Amino acid sequence: MTKAERNRVFEQWLAAHKAILFKVARVYGATHADREDLFQEMALQVWHSIDAFRGNCATSTWIYRVALNSALAWDRSHGKHGRGRQDFDASTALLEAPAAQDPRLEWIYARIAELDDVNRSLALLMLDGFSYREMSEILGLSESNVGAKINRIKAALTAQLAREEQDGL
Template structure:
């Protein structure tokens, strides 16, 4: 594939699907700088991987898979170097502009950031409306395991919300 063709495809895909990278970066990066760095890493990996796209899944599904795999590897590397997720409160919001700040969205992203890697990935995919089949293909787990994990995630979030609501009373 010629570089010009790869660049054209990359620009087309980023225009249509960059929100996926923003969401994944927001879930896996603790600080604004982390999210920017992770976004760049994911975008670079998408660009490098264009030739590997076989068209067996939708472009959005494939980009999600590349983004999540890159985020997981990045997260392991960052943890290894002791940086980890430390600054959730300093979130500047890659997806939410200050004019449309929604505390419910902030709450859900904070709770998603507290999940382990697989559950965090599942929560993002669930919020974007992916089917259990697509989620299982992206993460390499069975559809039934996806269903069990999603039910547990929902139960955990409901319990946390109830606890926080009771604590405020």
């Protein structure tokens, strides 16, 4: 594939699927700057992976796989991107959702960001409506393992929401 063809495919993929990269960056990046860096890293990896795409799955599935693998590698290699960092420049939140944000959506994204890497990835894929089979292909887990983990995630989130409602938070 020529560089011009790769650029054309990349532009099409990015136009159609950049929301995937935004979601992954939002969950794996601790600060606005982290999310911008991670978005660029994932986009670069998508560009590099175009030649490896064989069409045996949906483009969105492929992009999710590349984005999640990139985010996991980025998270491991950047120790400074640990949990608990504060975003001191929230006013420039380019990667945030539009102004009319649903507090329930903010709550779920905050809880997803607290999960371990695999469960974080599963939660994102679940929210985007991927089947257990697709999730297993993306993450390299068995379908039954995906189902068990999803059920545990749902139960934990439900319990946490109940505790917060009981405590009046």
